[in-house]
Amino acid sequence: MAYRVLIVDDSPGMRKMIRRILTLTGFDTTSCREAGDGLEALEQLAQEPADLLLTDINMPRMNGEELLRRIAADPLHRRLPVLVISTDRSDERLGRMLALGARGYLTKPFSPEALAQALEEIFAKPAAIPPEFAEKDRIFAGKAENRP
Amino acid sequence: MTLRLADHSCHLQLALEEVLERMFYLSPDGEAALPAAFPEPWLAAQLRFRGPVAGDLGLAVRPATAARLANNFLGEDCGERPATELADILGELVNMVAGSLLGRGGHRPAVELSPPQPLPLSDASAGSRPCSPPHSRAAFPTGLLSCSHSCPLACLSWPEICLTHEIVRAYAFEGQLFLAWLHCD
Numbered sequence: 001m002a003y004r005v006l007i008v009d010d011s012p013g014m015r016k017m018i019r020r021i022l023t024l025t026g027f028d029t030t031s032c033r034e035a036g037d038g039l040e041a042l043e044q045l046a047q048e049p050a051d052l053l054l055t056d057i058n059m060p061r062m063n064g065e066e067l068l069r070r071i072a073a074d075p076l077h078r079r080l081p082v083l084v085i086s087t088d089r090s091d092e093r094l095g096r097m098l099a100l101g102a103r104g105y106l107t108k109p110f111s112p113e114a115l116a117q118a119l120e121e122i123f124a125k126p127a128a129i130p131p132e133f134a135e136k137d138r139i140f141a142g143k144a145e146n147r148p
Numbered sequence: 149m150t151l152r153l154a155d156h157s158c159h160l161q162l163a164l165e166e167v168l169e170r171m172f173y174l175s176p177d178g179e180a181a182l183p184a185a186f187p188e189p190w191l192a193a194q195l196r197f198r199g200p201v202a203g204d205l206g207l208a209v210r211p212a213t214a215a216r217l218a219n220n221f222l223g224e225d226c227g228e229r230p231a232t233e234l235a236d237i238l239g240e241l242v243n244m245v246a247g248s249l250l251g252r253g254g255h256r257p258a259v260e261l262s263p264p265q266p267l268p269l270s271d272a273s274a275g276s277r278p279c280s281p282p283h284s285r286a287a288f289p290t291g292l293l294s295c296s297h298s299c300p301l302a303c304l305s306w307p308e309i310c311l312t313h314e315i316v317r318a319y320a321f322e323g324q325l326f327l328a329w330l331h332c333d
Binding site: 010011012013014016017020024058060086087088089090091092093107108109110111 | 166167170171218221222223233236237239240243244246247248250251256257258259260261263
């Protein structure tokens with residue numbers, strides 16, 4: 001299967017490097033788009049959905065945590081697999097990002113092998129919707145079922 | 149938080165080694181002597197960290213080293229690169245070193261990192277003029293020895309860094325010199 005990937009990082013160099021690793025590791029992509037912050041990522045998602053989102057946390061305008069919160073609250077995107085790639089190694093941040101639905105958390109610096117393994121793990125396990133958003137998901141699903 | 153010089157110095161070296169080996173494919177030669185003067189401006193980046201521990205961390209390299217870093221990081225040797233690209237990648241290096249450094253020592257507190265500020269580094273005593281009006285730590289609540297990007301003069305002065313930072317070190321990686329400085333409030 002080929003994936004539509006969206007890479008979100010405020011460093012153009014880091015985005016380029018991640019894109020290169022995806023190519024080197026043979027990750028099959030139909031498209032690989034880039035965004036410089038969370039707001040730009042949401043704009044891109046509104047234009048065209050993605051199958052995988054790789055995001056940094058510390059970014060201007062909208063950081064990765066707020067981006068995940070918006071994605072988790074959006075019925076259209078909440079099942080989008082997200083891999084967080086950040087320098088932040090704190091247990092507190094890791095816990096918050098996973099609670100918001102991140103499927104993986106990779107700390108910088110990372111090796112190409114570590115990124116490949118993280119992606120493999122993400123697509124090997126089913127999505128876990130955070131409880132507070134799962135309730136909304138059920139409500140949304142119910143409305144969808146009642147639609148004519 | 150009390151700054152334990154020996155620990156921080158050791159962690160700084162380990163953090164730099166981790167990042168440069170893993171993402172820039174440079175192996176360490178070891179600690180090196182600090183340069184006495186800067187015949188050419190070096191490229192520097194510095195950031196501020198804030199949390200249970202607060203302070204600032206900076207790195208400086210020669211322009212040729214910055215180009216090698218970019219080539220290794222991006223996996224392509226494309227001749228001369230734009231200054232913005234070199235600054236971006238040096239900033240990412242500082243960002244990753246800070247993350248690695250602050251995640252060491254058995255605890256992993258939540259720490260906020262400011263965006264790295266890319267600046268030229270010069271030996272103020274060897275010809276560069278101070279900014280006008282002179283910039284001081286007091287003028288910058290964040291503690292960064294920086295000025296606006298419109299400032300045409302070199303503002304990150306090596307003598308001032310040496311005066312205001314507890315840890316100032318030079319490390320060599322495959323013949324490339326890296327200057328690193330760290331201050332904890």
